[in-house]
Amino acid sequence: MGATPLYIGSEIYRGSTYGPGHPLAIARVSTCTDLCRALGWLPDAVYREAPLASLEELARFHDPDYLAALKRAEMWQAVSEADRARFRIGADGNPVYREVFRRPATSAGGVLLAARLTRDGGIVHCPGGGNHHARPARAAGFCYINDPVLGLLAWRDAGIAPIVYLDIDAHHGDGVEEAFFNDETVFTISVHEAGRWPFTGAAAERAGGAARNLPVPAGFNDSEFRFLCEKAILPLIRDLGPRAIMLQCGADGLEEDPLARLSLSNNAHWWLIDQLRDLAPRLIVLGGGGYNPYSVGRLWAGVWATLNRFALPERLPTAAEAVLRGLTYHRAAGRNPPAHWFTTLRDAPREGPIRPEIRTLAARTLEPDRPACYA
Template identity: 55%
Template structure:
């Protein structure tokens, strides 16, 4: 296949995230992708030539992994505005975690469409980088919604990359929750190396230290309070070496922002500086790079983190303080209901957190040593 020289860096997003919400008091009632687009534009980091509108994936494209009857049920739920008892029992639709809302098919199909477009671009390029902040729904299963995820867009993207001749794909996931759907999809597949760092004892309660995903997965459950120092040790002792030895054609980084200290759905304690360090270390290890979103339920911390990641990917200089227009984007955010505390003042005036260093606990070191003994 003849490949064009280089693409990107590009961001793929959509206005659907600005006008849709999971509703009520669901953690995904808060704005996220729209904040990234607005912040990046306010900083001058997203000129028109760096932005692509995400298409909505068609049902036929989604059945590359999802069952046709599940996709039909998802479309039916959007059309009717409700889930039947059968849909709830068979497909996990209309539950507290995966409610029915007006864009219940359109929104996840747009995330999948963005990742499929990114995979198409990268698969036809010799090198390049694409950021899809609306992607990263790593819990979706072939025939059911799961963990706020109706589709599994990382799986769909990786399958497309494989079809385009990418023989070695490294998937790295630093979301606070284990990527159960992605591991299920590629268990034992030698073309995909999966590395997941996630909080121990947290839903979905998979990804234990001894779980090797059929031989191609490295799972590192970490204790509560994981700090930047510990993640740096994990980066240097696990993530970096295991990706480098694999020599991937493309790296997919799922950067769910729920591992940050401020997130309400985990008990980890990272700064977004730690996320930037992971991206900076991984980017040189493959010619093609696909950066995804994922979890993240504090509107200020997730918006700042993903915007800073885009800035790093696109070669921007990080500001010490935000200009007024960018600061106003953050000041306009809210929890959209509930009684959670307002953000710390620094989260309204800066983009990059101060590092959150700390001791490296023995259990982190011991688990890393255990994984170091695994054959590559």
């Protein structure tokens, strides 16, 4: 993949919030974009503005009645009891907010654009994508439109196969796995915290042979992450020989994240991207979860650096530091942030012992599918 990587962003994320007190009342994509620009990594030649996906494009996966309900919710800034009950808009942590249709439709438009831009090969970073929980007619897990599914379908519709979807969010990529159940063209792999919402993704779950799930214990560290990748995930991907890889690069597996109990540093994510970059002619890297604006912005900016093989500065220049100092974070950790949240992109590595359950999980991942009676 010799072409220069491309970056897809949008100004719709700037100032957009799910509302006070919600985990997504933070700046994420705009922080990543601003850091990349402040570091001189994002010239206009490689930046693309995400378009708003059309209703026709969204209906490739989503129920038209559901899409109409999202549009009504945005227009009225309210939701009827019938729509709430049927579509879970305004329920279960999926609030009605100012851009409740336009923002997820823009995320989807960005991922669809990424799929088009990589039709003949290439690399795209689209941090606004990665909303992996949404169902065809239901909001779930802060996700309203399942942009990874739409992007994967666009690749598949273009005759690109096989495809690997790799999800390293702290939460199981349930919506994507369901969408491609028993689909021989799209293979999903999810690394996520065991016992965490949505309480799916057990190691035995294989989606009819189209998935592998790696539920990991709390405290999952960089050493264990590399072990799972080297002993299970990367060999599996090489064996599949994909023509395209989509990575959902959620930041909620980082130790600083408030909604999970994993202990990764951002070095783990960047190391994996370095391994994936040459395994297929096409690579799209999405965002996903992440609820600490400092850790999310720094991680996703480092993703862009890794894709371009840019060297990370030991200390951020003044303009980049100002981006981070301008953030607000109302959780306890935001009252007295450590200095490195402002001055560096790279976390200290979080190495540790490789526990027996991680070794067992790696071995189990490479086992062939067994008849259902033995699962």
